[in-house]
Amino acid sequence: MKTDELIGLLATGIEAVEPHLAERRYAKAIAAGMAGAGMMMLSLLQVRADLAEAALSMMFWIKLGFVGALLLAGAFASIRFSRPGARVNSVPAFIGLPVLVMWCLAVFALITADADQRMDLLLGKTWSVCPFLIATLSIPVFVAVIWAMKGLAPTNLRQAGFSAGLLSGATAALVYCLHCPESSAPFIGLWYSLGILIPAIFGASVGRRLLQW
Template sequence: MKTDDLIDMLSSGPDAGRPTRTPRAALLPLLGGLLASVAVMLMLLGVRSNLLEELTWAAFWSKLLFSLALAAAGWLAVKRLSAPGAATGQLTLYLGAPILLAWCGAAVLLANAAPELRAELFWGRTWRYCPLLIALISLPIFAAVLHIMRNRAPTRLRLAGGAAGFAAGASAAAVYCLHCPELSIAFVGFWYLLGILIPTALGALIGPRVLAW
C-alpha cells in the first residue's frame, strides 16, 4: 500500500471528522464541580455569620485574592498542559508570584507584630484541619477537571494531573474563604497553600494513569 493511500484511509476512518469539544461543553462539568464543592462547604461548614462585615476588611480580601490568583494560574496551567506543544515556560512565574507576594506580606506582618502574637498569626486556630478541608472541598472540581482533560490531548501526564489538582485546590481555597475564620496572611500563605498542594500531589500521582489516551 502506498503512503498516500494509507493517509487517505486513516483520514476517512470512523474517528475522522469527530467534532471537537466546544468551550461550553467544558464549562458545564466545571460549573457542576464548582457548585458541588460549594454545596460540600455549605453542608459541612456553612458560611461565617459575620461574612458581610468581613467583606469590608482588607485581610479578608487578601486571602481571597491570594486564592483566586493561584486558581487563575492553575487554570492557565490546565489549559496549556491539556494540549501538546503549548507554551508552558511562564507557568512557574504565574504560579510562584502570588505565593511570593503572600510570603513577603507574611514576613512584614510577623516582623511588625508583637513577639507574643507571632505564633497565633502563623498557627491560627484551625491549622490542624484547614488543609484537609480545602483538599476535601476540591474533590468535585478535581474530578471535573480530570474528566475534561481526558477528552483533550495532554502529553505530560504527571504535570497535567498536578495542574488539575492545583487548579481544583486553589478554587476550593477560594470557596473555603467563605467559612474560614483566619485572616492572617501568614496563616493563609502557608496552610492554604498546603491544602492546595494535597490535590496537586494526588493529581501528579494519578495523572499518568487517569489521563492516558
C-alpha cells in the same frame, strides 16, 4: 497504495477542532466542581456568620485574590498540559507569583508584629483543620477537572495531574473562604498553600493512572 490515495485515506473523517474547546470544558468542570464543593461546605460546615462584616476588610479580599490567582494559574496550567506541544515555560511563573506575593506579605506581617503575636498570626485558631478541609472540598472539583482533562490530549501526565489538583485545590479554597474566619497573611500563606498543595501532589501521583489514553 499510491501516495495520493494514502493521503486521502488519512484525511477521511477528519473534522475541524471546535475553537476554545478546552476552555469550555474547563469552564464547565470548574462550575460543576465549585457547585459540588459549595454543597459540601454548606452540609459539613457553614457560611461564617460575620461574612458581610468580613467582606469590608482588605485582608478578606487579599485572601480571595490569592486563591483566585492560583485558580487562574491552575486553569492556565491545565489547559496548557492538555495540548500536546503547547509551551509550558511560563507555567511555573504563573503559579509561583501569587505564592511569592502572599509570602512577602506574610513575612512583612510577622516582622512588624509584636513577638507575642506572631504565633497567633501564623496558627490562628484553625491551622490543624484548614488544609484538610480545603483538600476535602477539592474532591468534587478534582473529579470534574479530570473529566475535562481526560477528554482532551494530555501527554505529560504527571504534570497534567499536578495542574488538575492545583486547579481543584484553589477552587475549593475559594469556596472555603466563605467559611474560614482566618484573615492573617502568614496563616493564608502557609495553611491555604498547604491545603491547595495536597490535591496537587495527589493529582501528580495518580495522573498517569487516571489520564492514560
